[in-house]
Amino acid sequence: xxxxxxxxxxxxxxxxxxxxxxxxxxxxxxxxxxxxxxxxxxxxxxxxxxxxxxxxxxxxxxxxxxxxxxxxxxxxxxxxxxxxxxxxxxxxxxxxxxxxxxxxxxxxxxxxxxxxxxxxxxxxxxxxxxxxxxxxxxxxxxxxxxxxxxxxxxxxxxxxxxxxxxxxxxxxxxxxxxxxxxxxxxxxxxxxxxxxxxxxxxxxxxxxxxxxxxxxxxxxxxxxxxxxxxxxxxxxxxxxxxxxxxxxxxxxxxxxxxxxxxxxxxxxxxxxxxx
Amino acid sequence: xxxxxxxxxxxxxxxxxxxxxxxxxxxxxxxxxxxxxxxxxxxxxxxxxxxxxxxxxxxxxxxxxxxxxxxxxxxxxxxxxxxxxxxxxxxxxxxxxxxxxxxxxxxxxxxxxxxxxxxxxxxxxxxxxxxxxxxxxxxxxxxxxxxxxxxxxxxxxxxxxxxxxxxxxxxxxxxxxxxxxxxxxxxxxxxxxxxxxxxxxxxxxxxxxxxxxxxxxxxxxxxxxxxxxxxxxxxxxxxxxxxxxxxxxxxxxxxxxxxxxxxxxxxxxxxxxxxxxxxxxxxxxxxxxxxxx
Numbered sequence: 001x002x003x004x005x006x007x008x009x010x011x012x013x014x015x016x017x018x019x020x021x022x023x024x025x026x027x028x029x030x031x032x033x034x035x036x037x038x039x040x041x042x043x044x045x046x047x048x049x050x051x052x053x054x055x056x057x058x059x060x061x062x063x064x065x066x067x068x069x070x071x072x073x074x075x076x077x078x079x080x081x082x083x084x085x086x087x088x089x090x091x092x093x094x095x096x097x098x099x100x101x102x103x104x105x106x107x108x109x110x111x112x113x114x115x116x117x118x119x120x121x122x123x124x125x126x127x128x129x130x131x132x133x134x135x136x137x138x139x140x141x142x143x144x145x146x147x148x149x150x151x152x153x154x155x156x157x158x159x160x161x162x163x164x165x166x167x168x169x170x171x172x173x174x175x176x177x178x179x180x181x182x183x184x185x186x187x188x189x190x191x192x193x194x195x196x197x198x199x200x201x202x203x204x205x206x207x208x209x210x211x212x213x214x215x216x217x218x219x220x221x222x223x224x225x226x227x228x229x230x231x232x233x234x235x236x237x238x239x240x241x242x243x244x245x246x247x248x249x250x251x252x253x254x255x256x257x258x259x260x261x262x263x264x265x266x267x268x269x270x271x272x273x274x275x
Numbered sequence: 276x277x278x279x280x281x282x283x284x285x286x287x288x289x290x291x292x293x294x295x296x297x298x299x300x301x302x303x304x305x306x307x308x309x310x311x312x313x314x315x316x317x318x319x320x321x322x323x324x325x326x327x328x329x330x331x332x333x334x335x336x337x338x339x340x341x342x343x344x345x346x347x348x349x350x351x352x353x354x355x356x357x358x359x360x361x362x363x364x365x366x367x368x369x370x371x372x373x374x375x376x377x378x379x380x381x382x383x384x385x386x387x388x389x390x391x392x393x394x395x396x397x398x399x400x401x402x403x404x405x406x407x408x409x410x411x412x413x414x415x416x417x418x419x420x421x422x423x424x425x426x427x428x429x430x431x432x433x434x435x436x437x438x439x440x441x442x443x444x445x446x447x448x449x450x451x452x453x454x455x456x457x458x459x460x461x462x463x464x465x466x467x468x469x470x471x472x473x474x475x476x477x478x479x480x481x482x483x484x485x486x487x488x489x490x491x492x493x494x495x496x497x498x499x500x501x502x503x504x505x506x507x508x509x510x511x512x513x514x515x516x517x518x519x520x521x522x523x524x525x526x527x528x529x530x531x532x533x534x535x536x537x538x539x540x541x542x543x544x545x546x547x548x549x550x551x552x553x554x555x556x557x558x559x560x561x562x563x564x565x566x567x568x
Contacts, residue, residue: 022361027375027378030378032404040402095291102280103276121496124305125298127524128302128533212387214387229387233388249389253384259384260381
Protein backbone atom coordinates (compact mmCIF):
# COMPACT_ATOMS: atom_id res chain seq x y z
CA UNK A 1 0.00 0.00 0.00
CA UNK A 2 1.40 3.35 -0.99
CA UNK A 3 -1.54 5.28 0.34
CA UNK A 4 -0.70 6.80 3.76
CA UNK A 5 -2.94 5.54 6.54
CA UNK A 6 -5.13 8.29 7.82
CA UNK A 7 -4.94 9.01 11.49
CA UNK A 8 -7.54 10.73 13.63
CA UNK A 9 -7.48 14.48 13.54
CA UNK A 10 -5.25 14.72 10.47
CA UNK A 11 -2.31 12.99 8.89
CA UNK A 12 1.42 12.94 9.43
CA UNK A 13 2.95 15.54 11.69
CA UNK A 14 -0.30 17.23 12.72
CA UNK A 15 -1.72 13.91 13.84
CA UNK A 16 1.39 13.04 15.79
CA UNK A 17 1.53 16.40 17.56
CA UNK A 18 -2.17 16.22 18.41
CA UNK A 19 -1.78 12.72 19.77
CA UNK A 20 1.21 13.65 21.91
CA UNK A 21 -0.65 16.68 23.26
CA UNK A 22 -3.70 14.59 24.19
CA UNK A 23 -1.59 11.90 25.87
CA UNK A 24 0.35 14.56 27.77
CA UNK A 25 -2.89 16.05 29.12
CA UNK A 26 -4.23 12.58 30.02
CA UNK A 27 -0.98 11.64 31.76
CA UNK A 28 -1.00 14.91 33.69
CA UNK A 29 -4.61 14.37 34.78
CA UNK A 30 -3.95 10.80 35.94
CA UNK A 31 -0.61 11.52 37.59
CA UNK A 32 -1.53 14.71 39.45
CA UNK A 33 -3.56 13.07 42.28
CA UNK A 34 -0.97 10.28 42.50
CA UNK A 35 1.85 12.81 42.75
CA UNK A 36 -0.08 14.59 45.51
CA UNK A 37 -0.44 11.32 47.41
CA UNK A 38 3.26 10.53 47.09
CA UNK A 39 4.20 14.05 48.13
CA UNK A 40 2.07 13.97 51.28
CA UNK A 41 3.30 10.48 52.12
CA UNK A 42 6.89 11.73 52.42
CA UNK A 43 5.88 14.82 54.40
CA UNK A 44 5.74 14.71 58.17
CA UNK A 45 2.24 16.08 58.76
CA UNK A 46 2.48 15.69 62.53
CA UNK A 47 5.55 15.98 64.67
CA UNK A 48 7.21 12.60 65.27
CA UNK A 49 10.35 11.94 67.34
CA UNK A 50 12.17 15.13 66.45
CA UNK A 51 10.98 15.27 62.83
CA UNK A 52 9.32 18.67 62.57
CA UNK A 53 5.93 19.09 60.96
CA UNK A 54 6.11 19.98 57.26
CA UNK A 55 9.57 18.55 56.56
CA UNK A 56 10.25 15.80 54.06
CA UNK A 57 11.04 12.48 55.64
CA UNK A 58 10.27 8.79 55.44
CA UNK A 59 8.91 8.84 58.99
CA UNK A 60 5.39 7.92 57.78
CA UNK A 61 6.61 4.74 56.11
CA UNK A 62 8.57 3.83 59.23
CA UNK A 63 5.48 4.41 61.36
CA UNK A 64 3.49 1.88 59.30
CA UNK A 65 5.79 -0.86 60.52
CA UNK A 66 5.62 0.39 64.09
CA UNK A 67 1.85 0.07 64.09
CA UNK A 68 0.45 -3.38 64.79
CA UNK A 69 -3.00 -2.80 63.25
CA UNK A 70 -1.51 -1.40 60.04
CA UNK A 71 0.91 -4.26 59.38
CA UNK A 72 -1.79 -6.77 60.32
CA UNK A 73 -4.19 -5.13 57.87
CA UNK A 74 -1.76 -5.57 54.97
CA UNK A 75 -1.66 -9.27 55.80
CA UNK A 76 -5.47 -9.48 56.12
CA UNK A 77 -6.07 -7.81 52.77
CA UNK A 78 -3.55 -10.01 50.98
CA UNK A 79 -5.08 -13.11 52.56
CA UNK A 80 -8.69 -12.59 51.52
CA UNK A 81 -7.81 -11.28 48.06
CA UNK A 82 -5.64 -14.30 47.28
CA UNK A 83 -8.27 -16.62 48.73
CA UNK A 84 -10.90 -14.95 46.56
CA UNK A 85 -8.79 -15.27 43.40
CA UNK A 86 -8.22 -18.97 44.13
CA UNK A 87 -11.92 -19.62 44.85
CA UNK A 88 -13.04 -17.80 41.70
CA UNK A 89 -10.59 -19.60 39.44
CA UNK A 90 -11.39 -23.05 40.84
CA UNK A 91 -15.17 -22.53 40.66
CA UNK A 92 -15.22 -20.66 37.35
CA UNK A 93 -12.90 -22.82 35.26
CA UNK A 94 -15.26 -25.84 34.96
CA UNK A 95 -18.23 -23.48 34.56
CA UNK A 96 -16.48 -21.59 31.76
CA UNK A 97 -15.64 -24.88 30.07
CA UNK A 98 -19.28 -25.99 30.32
CA UNK A 99 -20.51 -22.75 28.76
CA UNK A 100 -17.89 -22.89 26.03
CA UNK A 101 -18.50 -26.49 24.95
CA UNK A 102 -22.13 -27.39 25.71
CA UNK A 103 -25.61 -26.02 25.52
CA UNK A 104 -27.91 -27.12 28.33
CA UNK A 105 -31.24 -26.41 29.96
CA UNK A 106 -31.18 -22.97 31.55
CA UNK A 107 -27.82 -21.80 30.22
CA UNK A 108 -29.23 -18.45 29.10
CA UNK A 109 -30.88 -17.97 32.49
CA UNK A 110 -27.61 -18.67 34.27
CA UNK A 111 -25.90 -16.08 32.08
CA UNK A 112 -28.57 -13.60 33.07
CA UNK A 113 -27.96 -14.40 36.74
CA UNK A 114 -24.23 -13.77 36.27
CA UNK A 115 -24.88 -10.44 34.58
CA UNK A 116 -27.32 -9.39 37.30
CA UNK A 117 -25.01 -10.34 40.16
CA UNK A 118 -22.06 -8.59 38.52
CA UNK A 119 -23.91 -5.27 38.47
CA UNK A 120 -25.77 -5.57 41.79
CA UNK A 121 -24.34 -2.89 44.10
CA UNK A 122 -22.88 -4.40 47.31
CA UNK A 123 -24.80 -1.92 49.45
CA UNK A 124 -28.07 -3.62 48.36
CA UNK A 125 -26.96 -6.97 49.83
CA UNK A 126 -24.75 -5.81 52.69
CA UNK A 127 -27.36 -6.18 55.44
CA UNK A 128 -28.58 -9.75 54.75
CA UNK A 129 -25.05 -10.91 53.92
CA UNK A 130 -23.96 -9.70 57.32
CA UNK A 131 -26.83 -11.46 59.11
CA UNK A 132 -26.34 -14.68 57.14
CA UNK A 133 -22.58 -14.72 57.59
CA UNK A 134 -22.91 -14.01 61.32
CA UNK A 135 -24.92 -17.26 61.64
CA UNK A 136 -22.16 -19.23 59.90
CA UNK A 137 -19.41 -17.50 61.93
CA UNK A 138 -17.98 -15.98 58.77
CA UNK A 139 -17.75 -12.48 60.24
CA UNK A 140 -14.31 -11.07 61.11
CA UNK A 141 -12.55 -13.73 59.05
CA UNK A 142 -10.87 -13.38 55.66
CA UNK A 143 -12.92 -16.39 54.47
CA UNK A 144 -16.16 -14.41 54.69
CA UNK A 145 -14.89 -11.53 52.55
CA UNK A 146 -13.27 -13.91 50.08
CA UNK A 147 -16.61 -15.72 49.70
CA UNK A 148 -18.80 -12.66 49.29
CA UNK A 149 -16.49 -11.08 46.72
CA UNK A 150 -17.22 -14.11 44.52
CA UNK A 151 -20.59 -12.45 43.88
CA UNK A 152 -19.08 -10.08 41.33
CA UNK A 153 -15.80 -11.90 40.58
CA UNK A 154 -17.16 -15.31 39.55
CA UNK A 155 -19.17 -13.77 36.67
CA UNK A 156 -16.11 -11.90 35.39
CA UNK A 157 -13.89 -14.97 35.68
CA UNK A 158 -16.42 -17.12 33.79
CA UNK A 159 -16.70 -14.54 30.99
CA UNK A 160 -12.96 -14.12 30.58
CA UNK A 161 -12.09 -17.84 30.77
CA UNK A 162 -14.92 -18.76 28.42
CA UNK A 163 -13.69 -16.40 25.73
CA UNK A 164 -10.21 -17.91 26.00
CA UNK A 165 -11.49 -21.51 25.98
CA UNK A 166 -13.74 -20.81 23.00
CA UNK A 167 -10.69 -19.66 21.07
CA UNK A 168 -9.37 -23.25 21.25
CA UNK A 169 -10.71 -25.62 18.57
CA UNK A 170 -12.92 -28.46 19.74
CA UNK A 171 -10.37 -30.95 18.34
CA UNK A 172 -8.05 -29.80 21.15
CA UNK A 173 -10.34 -31.49 23.72
CA UNK A 174 -11.20 -34.48 21.58
CA UNK A 175 -7.58 -35.44 20.93
CA UNK A 176 -6.87 -35.42 24.64
CA UNK A 177 -9.93 -37.56 25.43
CA UNK A 178 -8.94 -40.02 22.67
CA UNK A 179 -5.53 -40.25 24.35
CA UNK A 180 -7.37 -41.46 27.44
CA UNK A 181 -7.29 -38.28 29.51
CA UNK A 182 -10.00 -37.92 32.12
CA UNK A 183 -11.69 -34.52 32.44
CA UNK A 184 -9.74 -33.39 35.54
CA UNK A 185 -6.44 -34.55 34.04
CA UNK A 186 -7.30 -32.82 30.76
CA UNK A 187 -7.94 -29.60 32.70
CA UNK A 188 -4.62 -29.80 34.52
CA UNK A 189 -2.37 -31.04 31.73
CA UNK A 190 -3.84 -29.42 28.63
CA UNK A 191 -6.49 -26.78 29.22
CA UNK A 192 -4.84 -24.70 31.95
CA UNK A 193 -1.47 -24.39 30.14
CA UNK A 194 -3.27 -23.53 26.89
CA UNK A 195 -5.28 -20.66 28.42
CA UNK A 196 -2.60 -19.42 30.83
CA UNK A 197 -2.86 -15.78 29.63
CA UNK A 198 -6.63 -15.93 30.19
CA UNK A 199 -6.11 -17.19 33.73
CA UNK A 200 -3.70 -14.31 34.25
CA UNK A 201 -6.20 -11.73 33.01
CA UNK A 202 -9.02 -13.27 35.09
CA UNK A 203 -6.81 -13.32 38.19
CA UNK A 204 -5.92 -9.69 37.55
CA UNK A 205 -9.55 -8.55 37.43
CA UNK A 206 -10.53 -10.65 40.49
CA UNK A 207 -7.57 -9.31 42.40
CA UNK A 208 -8.36 -5.70 41.53
CA UNK A 209 -12.10 -5.81 42.19
CA UNK A 210 -11.60 -7.63 45.49
CA UNK A 211 -8.78 -5.31 46.55
CA UNK A 212 -10.71 -2.08 45.96
CA UNK A 213 -14.09 -3.19 47.37
CA UNK A 214 -14.98 -1.60 50.70
CA UNK A 215 -18.71 -2.01 51.45
CA UNK A 216 -18.64 -5.76 52.16
CA UNK A 217 -15.13 -5.55 53.57
CA UNK A 218 -16.32 -3.00 56.11
CA UNK A 219 -19.53 -4.67 57.21
CA UNK A 220 -17.84 -8.09 57.59
CA UNK A 221 -14.91 -6.88 59.71
CA UNK A 222 -16.53 -5.21 62.67
CA UNK A 223 -14.00 -6.05 65.35
CA UNK A 224 -11.18 -8.05 63.78
CA UNK A 225 -9.54 -9.01 60.53
CA UNK A 226 -9.67 -5.44 59.21
CA UNK A 227 -8.28 -4.94 55.68
CA UNK A 228 -5.99 -2.07 54.64
CA UNK A 229 -8.94 0.08 53.59
CA UNK A 230 -10.58 -0.10 57.00
CA UNK A 231 -7.27 0.33 58.82
CA UNK A 232 -6.84 3.59 56.91
CA UNK A 233 -10.38 4.67 57.83
CA UNK A 234 -9.51 4.05 61.47
CA UNK A 235 -6.64 6.54 61.23
CA UNK A 236 -9.09 9.41 60.88
CA UNK A 237 -9.81 11.10 64.15
CA UNK A 238 -9.44 14.29 66.12
CA UNK A 239 -5.89 14.83 64.87
CA UNK A 240 -5.45 12.90 61.64
CA UNK A 241 -1.90 12.12 60.56
CA UNK A 242 -2.65 12.63 56.86
CA UNK A 243 0.95 11.79 55.92
CA UNK A 244 0.55 8.34 57.46
CA UNK A 245 -2.81 7.94 55.65
CA UNK A 246 -1.13 8.75 52.34
CA UNK A 247 1.81 6.44 53.05
CA UNK A 248 -0.69 3.62 53.64
CA UNK A 249 -2.51 4.60 50.45
CA UNK A 250 0.74 4.32 48.50
CA UNK A 251 1.19 0.89 50.05
CA UNK A 252 -2.34 -0.11 49.09
CA UNK A 253 -1.52 0.79 45.47
CA UNK A 254 1.63 -1.28 45.11
CA UNK A 255 0.11 -4.77 44.55
CA UNK A 256 -2.35 -3.40 42.00
CA UNK A 257 0.38 -1.61 40.10
CA UNK A 258 2.47 -4.79 40.13
CA UNK A 259 -0.52 -6.72 38.74
CA UNK A 260 -0.95 -4.14 35.95
CA UNK A 261 2.69 -4.65 35.05
CA UNK A 262 2.27 -8.44 34.82
CA UNK A 263 -0.79 -8.33 32.54
CA UNK A 264 0.21 -5.25 30.54
CA UNK A 265 0.25 -7.10 27.20
CA UNK A 266 -3.09 -8.80 27.76
CA UNK A 267 -4.96 -6.12 29.67
CA UNK A 268 -7.23 -5.34 26.72
CA UNK A 269 -8.06 -8.91 25.74
CA UNK A 270 -10.69 -11.39 26.72
CA UNK A 271 -12.95 -9.10 28.72
CA UNK A 272 -16.24 -9.76 26.94
CA UNK A 273 -19.57 -10.05 28.73
CA UNK A 274 -21.66 -12.97 27.52
CA UNK A 275 -25.41 -12.72 27.69
CA UNK B 276 -23.64 -25.79 17.12
CA UNK B 277 -22.68 -26.84 20.62
CA UNK B 278 -23.89 -30.31 21.66
CA UNK B 279 -26.78 -30.31 24.12
CA UNK B 280 -25.84 -32.02 27.37
CA UNK B 281 -27.48 -31.31 30.70
CA UNK B 282 -24.62 -32.98 32.55
CA UNK B 283 -22.83 -29.65 32.02
CA UNK B 284 -24.61 -28.52 35.19
CA UNK B 285 -22.21 -30.76 37.13
CA UNK B 286 -19.37 -28.52 35.94
CA UNK B 287 -21.41 -25.49 36.95
CA UNK B 288 -22.18 -26.83 40.43
CA UNK B 289 -19.32 -25.18 42.41
CA UNK B 290 -19.94 -21.73 40.91
CA UNK B 291 -23.71 -22.14 41.31
CA UNK B 292 -23.34 -23.19 44.96
CA UNK B 293 -21.20 -20.17 45.86
CA UNK B 294 -23.49 -17.75 44.03
CA UNK B 295 -26.54 -19.26 45.72
CA UNK B 296 -24.94 -18.75 49.14
CA UNK B 297 -23.68 -15.19 48.65
CA UNK B 298 -26.35 -13.98 46.22
CA UNK B 299 -29.63 -15.83 46.11
CA UNK B 300 -30.04 -16.56 49.84
CA UNK B 301 -29.33 -12.92 50.84
CA UNK B 302 -31.72 -11.71 48.14
CA UNK B 303 -34.49 -13.95 49.44
CA UNK B 304 -33.76 -12.68 52.96
CA UNK B 305 -34.07 -9.07 51.82
CA UNK B 306 -37.31 -9.90 50.04
CA UNK B 307 -38.65 -11.47 53.21
CA UNK B 308 -37.54 -8.61 55.49
CA UNK B 309 -39.06 -6.02 53.21
CA UNK B 310 -42.55 -7.01 54.43
CA UNK B 311 -41.64 -7.03 58.12
CA UNK B 312 -41.14 -4.55 60.89
CA UNK B 313 -37.96 -5.79 62.55
CA UNK B 314 -37.45 -3.83 65.70
CA UNK B 315 -35.12 -6.68 66.51
CA UNK B 316 -34.30 -9.61 64.23
CA UNK B 317 -36.04 -12.09 66.56
CA UNK B 318 -39.26 -10.13 66.84
CA UNK B 319 -40.75 -9.72 63.34
CA UNK B 320 -44.08 -8.04 62.74
CA UNK B 321 -45.86 -8.34 59.39
CA UNK B 322 -46.53 -4.95 57.82
CA UNK B 323 -47.33 -6.01 54.23
CA UNK B 324 -46.32 -3.48 51.62
CA UNK B 325 -46.16 -0.54 54.01
CA UNK B 326 -42.43 0.13 53.47
CA UNK B 327 -42.86 0.04 49.70
CA UNK B 328 -45.76 2.47 50.01
CA UNK B 329 -43.58 4.80 52.07
CA UNK B 330 -40.83 4.76 49.47
CA UNK B 331 -42.92 5.35 46.35
CA UNK B 332 -44.96 8.08 48.03
CA UNK B 333 -41.99 10.03 49.39
CA UNK B 334 -40.80 13.07 47.40
CA UNK B 335 -37.32 12.45 48.80
CA UNK B 336 -37.08 9.15 46.89
CA UNK B 337 -37.83 10.83 43.56
CA UNK B 338 -35.43 13.67 44.31
CA UNK B 339 -32.63 11.17 45.03
CA UNK B 340 -33.57 9.17 41.93
CA UNK B 341 -33.39 12.33 39.83
CA UNK B 342 -29.97 13.21 41.25
CA UNK B 343 -28.64 9.69 40.65
CA UNK B 344 -29.91 9.75 37.05
CA UNK B 345 -28.37 13.19 36.49
CA UNK B 346 -25.05 12.02 37.91
CA UNK B 347 -25.03 8.91 35.68
CA UNK B 348 -25.95 11.00 32.64
CA UNK B 349 -23.10 13.46 33.29
CA UNK B 350 -20.62 10.67 33.94
CA UNK B 351 -21.56 8.85 30.72
CA UNK B 352 -21.56 12.05 28.65
CA UNK B 353 -18.04 12.87 29.81
CA UNK B 354 -16.42 9.43 30.04
CA UNK B 355 -17.78 7.58 27.00
CA UNK B 356 -16.70 10.08 24.28
CA UNK B 357 -13.44 10.78 26.08
CA UNK B 358 -12.66 7.08 26.50
CA UNK B 359 -13.51 6.20 22.90
CA UNK B 360 -11.51 9.20 21.64
CA UNK B 361 -8.41 8.20 23.59
CA UNK B 362 -8.77 4.58 22.44
CA UNK B 363 -8.97 5.73 18.79
CA UNK B 364 -5.76 7.73 19.23
CA UNK B 365 -4.09 4.79 21.01
CA UNK B 366 -4.94 2.37 18.19
CA UNK B 367 -2.74 4.46 15.86
CA UNK B 368 0.12 4.68 18.31
CA UNK B 369 3.31 2.65 18.50
CA UNK B 370 4.45 0.26 21.21
CA UNK B 371 4.26 2.84 23.98
CA UNK B 372 0.46 2.74 23.78
CA UNK B 373 0.90 -0.01 26.39
CA UNK B 374 2.45 2.60 28.68
CA UNK B 375 -0.60 4.89 28.27
CA UNK B 376 -2.97 1.97 28.91
CA UNK B 377 -1.05 0.98 32.04
CA UNK B 378 -1.12 4.55 33.33
CA UNK B 379 -4.87 4.81 32.74
CA UNK B 380 -5.40 1.53 34.60
CA UNK B 381 -3.68 2.74 37.78
CA UNK B 382 -6.72 4.59 39.25
CA UNK B 383 -8.71 1.36 38.84
CA UNK B 384 -6.58 -0.37 41.49
CA UNK B 385 -6.99 2.37 44.11
CA UNK B 386 -9.31 1.22 46.93
CA UNK B 387 -12.61 3.06 46.62
CA UNK B 388 -12.51 4.77 49.98
CA UNK B 389 -9.02 6.10 49.22
CA UNK B 390 -10.16 7.95 46.12
CA UNK B 391 -12.05 10.72 47.92
CA UNK B 392 -9.21 11.00 50.46
CA UNK B 393 -6.69 11.51 47.64
CA UNK B 394 -8.88 14.12 45.94
CA UNK B 395 -9.64 16.00 49.12
CA UNK B 396 -5.88 16.16 49.70
CA UNK B 397 -5.41 17.47 46.17
CA UNK B 398 -7.90 20.36 46.51
CA UNK B 399 -6.95 21.31 50.07
CA UNK B 400 -6.26 25.08 49.78
CA UNK B 401 -3.30 24.90 52.19
CA UNK B 402 -1.49 21.69 51.27
CA UNK B 403 -3.00 20.49 47.98
CA UNK B 404 -1.40 21.11 44.59
CA UNK B 405 -4.69 22.05 42.89
CA UNK B 406 -6.07 23.79 45.97
CA UNK B 407 -3.01 26.04 46.22
CA UNK B 408 -3.08 26.76 42.47
CA UNK B 409 -6.77 27.71 42.61
CA UNK B 410 -6.17 29.90 45.64
CA UNK B 411 -3.24 31.63 43.91
CA UNK B 412 -5.46 32.31 40.90
CA UNK B 413 -8.09 33.77 43.19
CA UNK B 414 -10.67 31.08 42.39
CA UNK B 415 -12.65 30.15 45.46
CA UNK B 416 -13.42 26.42 45.32
CA UNK B 417 -15.83 25.54 48.07
CA UNK B 418 -16.94 21.92 47.71
CA UNK B 419 -18.44 21.93 51.20
CA UNK B 420 -21.09 24.58 50.69
CA UNK B 421 -21.39 25.21 46.95
CA UNK B 422 -23.48 22.42 45.29
CA UNK B 423 -22.07 23.15 41.84
CA UNK B 424 -18.53 22.71 43.15
CA UNK B 425 -19.43 19.45 44.93
CA UNK B 426 -20.93 18.11 41.71
CA UNK B 427 -17.89 19.22 39.68
CA UNK B 428 -15.55 17.52 42.12
CA UNK B 429 -17.60 14.28 42.05
CA UNK B 430 -17.73 14.13 38.22
CA UNK B 431 -14.02 14.94 37.80
CA UNK B 432 -13.06 12.45 40.51
CA UNK B 433 -15.25 9.73 38.99
CA UNK B 434 -13.74 10.41 35.56
CA UNK B 435 -10.25 10.07 37.02
CA UNK B 436 -11.26 6.80 38.64
CA UNK B 437 -13.03 5.13 35.71
CA UNK B 438 -11.75 6.62 32.45
CA UNK B 439 -9.22 3.77 32.23
CA UNK B 440 -11.97 1.13 32.15
CA UNK B 441 -13.72 2.81 29.19
CA UNK B 442 -10.41 3.21 27.34
CA UNK B 443 -9.34 -0.40 27.96
CA UNK B 444 -12.69 -1.77 26.76
CA UNK B 445 -12.91 0.55 23.74
CA UNK B 446 -9.33 -0.29 22.84
CA UNK B 447 -10.10 -4.02 23.13
CA UNK B 448 -13.02 -3.52 20.74
CA UNK B 449 -10.87 -1.60 18.26
CA UNK B 450 -8.03 -4.10 18.20
CA UNK B 451 -10.56 -6.83 17.39
CA UNK B 452 -11.43 -5.26 14.00
CA UNK B 453 -9.74 -7.19 11.18
CA UNK B 454 -7.38 -5.14 9.03
CA UNK B 455 -9.30 -6.13 5.89
CA UNK B 456 -12.11 -3.75 6.85
CA UNK B 457 -9.75 -0.78 6.81
CA UNK B 458 -8.27 -1.89 3.47
CA UNK B 459 -11.74 -2.17 1.96
CA UNK B 460 -12.60 1.30 3.28
CA UNK B 461 -9.37 2.73 1.87
CA UNK B 462 -10.12 1.23 -1.57
CA UNK B 463 -13.59 2.78 -1.44
CA UNK B 464 -12.01 6.10 -0.53
CA UNK B 465 -13.89 6.35 2.75
CA UNK B 466 -13.17 9.44 4.84
CA UNK B 467 -11.90 9.25 8.39
CA UNK B 468 -15.37 10.06 9.71
CA UNK B 469 -17.02 7.43 7.52
CA UNK B 470 -14.59 4.80 8.81
CA UNK B 471 -15.51 5.80 12.36
CA UNK B 472 -19.26 5.88 11.66
CA UNK B 473 -19.62 2.74 9.53
CA UNK B 474 -16.78 0.46 10.66
CA UNK B 475 -15.25 1.32 14.03
CA UNK B 476 -18.28 2.30 16.10
CA UNK B 477 -20.53 -0.60 14.90
CA UNK B 478 -17.71 -3.12 15.37
CA UNK B 479 -17.06 -1.77 18.88
CA UNK B 480 -20.79 -1.96 19.66
CA UNK B 481 -20.51 -5.01 21.91
CA UNK B 482 -17.74 -3.80 24.19
CA UNK B 483 -19.04 -0.24 24.18
CA UNK B 484 -22.46 -1.30 25.42
CA UNK B 485 -20.63 -3.29 28.09
CA UNK B 486 -18.67 -0.19 29.13
CA UNK B 487 -21.94 1.74 29.10
CA UNK B 488 -23.60 -0.86 31.33
CA UNK B 489 -20.77 -1.03 33.87
CA UNK B 490 -20.33 2.73 34.00
CA UNK B 491 -24.08 3.32 34.27
CA UNK B 492 -24.59 0.90 37.15
CA UNK B 493 -21.52 1.93 39.12
CA UNK B 494 -22.25 5.65 38.82
CA UNK B 495 -25.99 5.20 39.43
CA UNK B 496 -25.22 3.45 42.71
CA UNK B 497 -22.16 5.51 43.70
CA UNK B 498 -21.84 5.28 47.46
CA UNK B 499 -18.56 5.45 49.29
CA UNK B 500 -16.95 8.13 47.09
CA UNK B 501 -19.94 10.50 47.27
CA UNK B 502 -20.40 9.86 50.97
CA UNK B 503 -16.79 10.64 51.78
CA UNK B 504 -16.69 13.89 49.81
CA UNK B 505 -19.63 15.66 51.38
CA UNK B 506 -21.99 13.08 52.98
CA UNK B 507 -24.73 13.97 50.49
CA UNK B 508 -24.50 17.70 51.08
CA UNK B 509 -24.60 20.61 50.83
CA UNK B 510 -28.22 20.41 51.98
CA UNK B 511 -28.87 17.13 50.20
CA UNK B 512 -27.60 18.36 46.82
CA UNK B 513 -25.54 15.18 46.33
CA UNK B 514 -27.79 12.73 48.19
CA UNK B 515 -27.96 9.81 45.75
CA UNK B 516 -30.11 6.67 45.99
CA UNK B 517 -27.43 4.59 47.70
CA UNK B 518 -26.78 7.27 50.33
CA UNK B 519 -30.42 7.05 51.40
CA UNK B 520 -30.05 3.29 51.72
CA UNK B 521 -26.78 3.58 53.63
CA UNK B 522 -28.45 5.94 56.07
CA UNK B 523 -31.25 3.46 56.78
CA UNK B 524 -28.85 0.55 57.21
CA UNK B 525 -26.71 2.57 59.61
CA UNK B 526 -29.82 3.45 61.61
CA UNK B 527 -30.72 -0.30 61.84
CA UNK B 528 -34.07 0.26 60.11
CA UNK B 529 -34.01 -3.29 58.73
CA UNK B 530 -37.53 -3.35 57.26
CA UNK B 531 -37.43 -0.08 55.31
CA UNK B 532 -33.80 -0.73 54.31
CA UNK B 533 -34.83 -4.14 52.92
CA UNK B 534 -37.73 -2.66 50.96
CA UNK B 535 -35.40 -0.03 49.54
CA UNK B 536 -32.85 -2.71 48.63
CA UNK B 537 -35.61 -4.59 46.79
CA UNK B 538 -36.61 -1.47 44.85
CA UNK B 539 -32.98 -0.89 43.86
CA UNK B 540 -32.49 -4.54 42.95
CA UNK B 541 -35.54 -4.40 40.67
CA UNK B 542 -33.86 -1.44 38.93
CA UNK B 543 -30.72 -3.53 38.49
CA UNK B 544 -32.80 -6.39 37.09
CA UNK B 545 -34.53 -4.07 34.60
CA UNK B 546 -31.22 -2.63 33.44
CA UNK B 547 -29.69 -6.11 33.05
CA UNK B 548 -32.72 -7.27 31.07
CA UNK B 549 -32.61 -4.21 28.81
CA UNK B 550 -28.91 -4.79 28.24
CA UNK B 551 -29.47 -8.41 27.24
CA UNK B 552 -32.26 -7.45 24.83
CA UNK B 553 -29.94 -4.86 23.31
CA UNK B 554 -27.08 -7.35 22.95
CA UNK B 555 -29.36 -9.95 21.35
CA UNK B 556 -30.55 -7.40 18.80
CA UNK B 557 -26.95 -6.42 18.12
CA UNK B 558 -25.91 -10.03 17.59
CA UNK B 559 -28.84 -10.75 15.24
CA UNK B 560 -27.92 -7.69 13.19
CA UNK B 561 -24.31 -8.84 12.90
CA UNK B 562 -25.39 -12.31 11.84
CA UNK B 563 -27.66 -10.84 9.18
CA UNK B 564 -24.78 -8.72 7.89
CA UNK B 565 -22.56 -11.78 7.73
CA UNK B 566 -25.21 -13.70 5.81
CA UNK B 567 -25.66 -10.76 3.44
CA UNK B 568 -21.92 -10.39 2.87
